[in-house]
Amino acid sequence: MQAGYKKNTRVLANIGKNFALFEPVHGSAPDIAGKQMANPCSMILSSKMMLEYFGEREGRKEWSEAANAIEEAFINSLESGITTPDLGGKAKTYDVGKTIAQRILEV
DSSP, X not given: OEEESSTTOEEEEEEOSSOEEEEEEOOOOXXXXXXXXXXXXXXXXXXXXXXXXXXXXXXXXXXXXXXXXXXXXXXXXXXXXXXXXXXXXXXXXXXXXXXXXXXXXXX
């Protein structure tokens, strides 16, 4: 299972019979280490995918709703232009994450 909203927001799910692993798919980016330029969206979407999967598997509506809230907040943040430089924005890693977290609470 893969999801990708833009070129740098890819996540991957490896789902087996008894275990599942959800992870962002990206390189190590040593050239931007410590500069607050890394895009946190793949990590955030990995969490969304995990909640969605377990919500469906365990029949937990609140987990599925949390996954939907993450996705809605993520899309809302992108549409408002609060993005890291790799997506054409000027926001720092922390600011993108904080904005998405705040919007999750508003959903």
